[in-house]
Amino acid sequence: MTQIKAAITAVHGHLPDYILTNQELEKMVDTTDEWISTRTGIKERRILKGNGLATSDMGAEAVKGLLKKRGIDPAEVDMLLCSTVTPDMKFPATANLISHKTDIRNAFSYDMNAACSGFIYALVTASKYIESGRYKKVVVIGADKMSSIVDYTDRQTCVIFGDAACAVLLEPTEENGIIDHEFETDGAGYVHLHMKAGGSLKPPTYETIDARQHYVYQEGQAVFKFAVTKMAGVSVDLMQRNNLRAEDLAWVVPHQANLRIIEATGKRMGVPADKVMVNIQKYGNTTNATIPLCLWDYENQLKKGDNIILTAFGGGFTWGAVWLKWAY
């Protein structure tokens, strides 16, 4: 019997309208377009403005577009996973709110959090439900309203992040699809990238707010070094295990945290720059949405059977790589 695999059969994103440019950031903090462009590759990022709008609103727009594109009724969806570090609320899960807003009534849904690696972790988790044979249509969303946890007086972090959501549909296949993955975590890395307060360790108080502890805390240089070595390392391991050569790959899709990290990862994998997806200049680091947003941007260039490696590194530390064959 042929083994059931999970394939991405549609991808659709949602970008908030507001464009925060480097020039506008120059007026907000002590920075320059030149510094941001040369150190990160980012030119602009999207920001979700408006009262009462949250991660689930972007996620819901992405899912509505996804189902429309594939011609699927919300009632057909079996399961929905959302990976996010900026849930609307601590509970219930943002995935539940997205299901509610998109009229998905016959599915169960929950959130996952593996920081910037969240989307690929959720994708593989979802693929296992498909491979079980029991679930036929699973939606996976990477969504973050990073502007809700970014300190716009801190030039080290506020220039990097942006808001967005992107969703993919997974369906069973017997040919192309998700084939293999390699994931690793190291909790000792938490010291370099975390949010200090707001969790059970330090519930919110006036003091934590005054100390600005409800924002992303990042030691950029330390994270940078790990990101380059770990993303490339895990991708090469995955390639070697599957006898994949660099020339066999149609695309590498790295998490978009910094153009220098993206370029270094491609180089270490031996993959030419024109096969490495890049859209960081337009959206910045959208945490859970970066990888599906790349697939969405490059969708027209993808061909059935293309070998693609997705790779991410993020808070935790978490990192990993996924090998899939594009299905359409």
Ligand code: UT7
């Ligand atoms: O997605 C999750 C994983 N995250 C990542 O992968 C992020 C990894 N880290 C990075 O991308 C980079 O480390 C950053 C973009 C965060 C920072 O770039 P860097 O080249 O590592 O800069 P740095 O932190 O070493 O700072 C260099 C200088 C410092 O000034 P001094 O001490 O040399 O005088 C900073 O204060 O640049 C200064 N600086 C800035 N200057 C202008 C830091 N931020 C800015 C800024 N504008 N926005």
